[in-house]
Amino acid sequence: MPNTNTDTCVSFVYEVSCFDLLTDSEKEMIDKTSVLVNYKKGETICKQGSFASHIMYIEKGLVKVYLEGSIKNLILTITPKHNLLGLQALYEGNNTFLYSISTYTESSVRLIDVQVFKKLLRQNPAFGFRVINILNESTAQSYGRFLSLTQKQLHGRLADILLCLSRRIFKSDAFDLPLSRSDLSDLTSMSTESVIRIMKDFKDDGIIEINNKSVALLDIPRLTRISEKG
Amino acid sequence: MPNTNTDTCVSFVYEVSCFDLLTDSEKEMIDKTSVLVNYKKGETICKQGSFASHIMYIEKGLVKVYLEGSIKNLILTITPKHNLLGLQALYEGNNTFLYSISTYTESSVRLIDVQVFKKLLRQNPAFGFRVINILNESTAQSYGRFLSLTQKQLHGRLADILLCLSRRIFKSDAFDLPLSRSDLSDLTSMSTESVIRIMKDFKDDGIIEINNKSVALLDIPRLTRISEKG
DNA sequence: ATTAAAATATGATTTACATCAGTTTTTTTT
DNA sequence: AAAAAAAACTGATGTAAATCATATTTTAAT
Numbered sequence: 001m002p003n004t005n006t007d008t009c010v011s012f013v014y015e016v017s018c019f020d021l022l023t024d025s026e027k028e029m030i031d032k033t034s035v036l037v038n039y040k041k042g043e044t045i046c047k048q049g050s051f052a053s054h055i056m057y058i059e060k061g062l063v064k065v066y067l068e069g070s071i072k073n074l075i076l077t078i079t080p081k082h083n084l085l086g087l088q089a090l091y092e093g094n095n096t097f098l099y100s101i102s103t104y105t106e107s108s109v110r111l112i113d114v115q116v117f118k119k120l121l122r123q124n125p126a127f128g129f130r131v132i133n134i135l136n137e138s139t140a141q142s143y144g145r146f147l148s149l150t151q152k153q154l155h156g157r158l159a160d161i162l163l164c165l166s167r168r169i170f171k172s173d174a175f176d177l178p179l180s181r182s183d184l185s186d187l188t189s190m191s192t193e194s195v196i197r198i199m200k201d202f203k204d205d206g207i208i209e210i211n212n213k214s215v216a217l218l219d220i221p222r223l224t225r226i227s228e229k230g
Numbered sequence: 231m232p233n234t235n236t237d238t239c240v241s242f243v244y245e246v247s248c249f250d251l252l253t254d255s256e257k258e259m260i261d262k263t264s265v266l267v268n269y270k271k272g273e274t275i276c277k278q279g280s281f282a283s284h285i286m287y288i289e290k291g292l293v294k295v296y297l298e299g300s301i302k303n304l305i306l307t308i309t310p311k312h313n314l315l316g317l318q319a320l321y322e323g324n325n326t327f328l329y330s331i332s333t334y335t336e337s338s339v340r341l342i343d344v345q346v347f348k349k350l351l352r353q354n355p356a357f358g359f360r361v362i363n364i365l366n367e368s369t370a371q372s373y374g375r376f377l378s379l380t381q382k383q384l385h386g387r388l389a390d391i392l393l394c395l396s397r398r399i400f401k402s403d404a405f406d407l408p409l410s411r412s413d414l415s416d417l418t419s420m421s422t423e424s425v426i427r428i429m430k431d432f433k434d435d436g437i438i439e440i441n442n443k444s445v446a447l448l449d450i451p452r453l454t455r456i457s458e459k460g
Numbered sequence: 461a462t463t464a465a466a467a468t469a470t471g472a473t474t475t476a477c478a479t480c481a482g483t484t485t486t487t488t489t490t
Numbered sequence: 491a492a493a494a495a496a497a498a499c500t501g502a503t504g505t506a507a508a509t510c511a512t513a514t515t516t517t518a519a520t
Binding site: 067069070071072074076087088090091092093094098099118121122123124125126128129131132133135136137138139140142143146147149150151189230 | 297299300301302304306317318320321322323324328329348351352353354355356358359361362363365366367368369370372373376377379380381419460
């Protein structure tokens with residue numbers, strides 16, 4: 001039997017603490033050259049395909065990172081504070097954003113110039129090594145989602161997302177969902193109608209409780225079984 | 231209109247040349263501590279879930295990198311010589327292989343101890359920066375495939391793969407396919423029967439020519455249109 | 461407060477695709 | 491060279507999930 005307990009989540013376990021590996025003068029360099037920008041709910045932080053001149057560090061808030069497809073979007077991750085985004089701007093073969101990012105809540109984002117970031121990577125190997133680990137964690141997560149989206153059917157995919165939101169983002173069995181049904185459909189790669197129908201199925205079966213924006217996971221073991229079965 | 235011309239390929243444009251950034255003594259260190267292993271056609275180079283103690287550099291041959299799902303595999307990339315694989319072994323939160331790798335042709339693989347690799351990353355920032363770029367290229371590619379697999383239907387997905395194999399791997403409009411129909415189904419996340427049926431459709435429409443293992447792309451513009459339409 | 465506009469919800473219909481069950485061809489083994 | 495096994499192929503059937511059409515509720519705007 002192959003090891004199939006791949007992580008299917010859309011967010012990260014550990015908050016990033018890469019900046020503590022910088023020297024005081026390096027930190028100062030970031031402070032001096034970066035800017036902190038505030039975004040209101042629903043605003044776009046970066047747009048897929050536009051020029052990527054900076055790395056983004058989420059200091060406050062909650063954002064979605066998504067690919068814009070021709071018919072429909074695909075949400076890659078839901079990312080809370082203390083995470084680095086847009087590291088692909090470092091990739092020299094491509095100076096445009098691979099994805100768009102927008103906010104779910106009021107957010108503060110530090111924009112760090114890509115040249116400054118590159119300089120730090122070149123002069124501080126420990127920092128570079130940490131960045132490699134951040135990229136690797138993100139890759140590991142992508143793979144889990146790859147399997148979830150391509151091999152599980154609707155109920156399994158939605159169970160995956162609900163469990164992940166509960167565990168990783170809201171750290172509680174009950175939470176207010178800032179995402180719309182349509183966002184859930186972009187996360188699970190299904191139609192909005194299917195999201196609604198399956199949420200109702202889960203509700204009718206006593207697996208979750210929903211009224212309006214509030215969601216409570218009542219039977220996590222059962223949800224986990226649905227996730228595993230596909 | 232969003233920028234949707236994301237790369238949907240399963241292989242890489244540039245061969246990796248990260249080792250030329252090493253000093254002579256660093257190269258010597260790799261030479262001394264690494265081993266070169268030869269694999270016959272069809273052999274497994276690494277197994278998902280087993281302990282990852284080394285990074286793999288493909289010196290010769292052609293391999294597939296794949297996730298083992300509970301019912302079906304998902305091929306992540308088809309990788310030719312001069313590529314680094316298994317960089318996720320560097321990720322400290324996880325010391326097991328995220329994926330399995332096996333060979334399509336006779337291959338030679340250099341196994342580099344992960345501790346040696348980490349040492350090089352810590353002492354040589356330029357090398358580290360190159361590794362970051364390799365990871366970023368791989369991420370960019372994953373995203374393209376994410377969209378292809380989740381949003382296109384069968385004909386589009388198969389067109390994507392055929393175009394990629396032609397452009398990136400075999401660098402010719404006509405080639406002998408070492409992959410089985412079942413491998414194509416693991417690449418496109420469809421059933422083997424569907425691969426066969428759609429190959430026949432393409433053949434009947436004069437888009438491709440197939441006899442036995444040989445494939446020729448006759449009408450690339452049309453194949454490209456099919457890929458774009460989804 | 462009233463209107464407009466999203467977002468959510470629900471049933472009926474369609475379809476893209478998988479599954480199943482079989483045959484033929486190719487490859488491997490003896 | 492013959493037998494066995496795997497891979498490729500084909501048609502018939504079933505179904506998961508999208509799409510369509512329409513109603514209701516919630517949110518936003520005037």
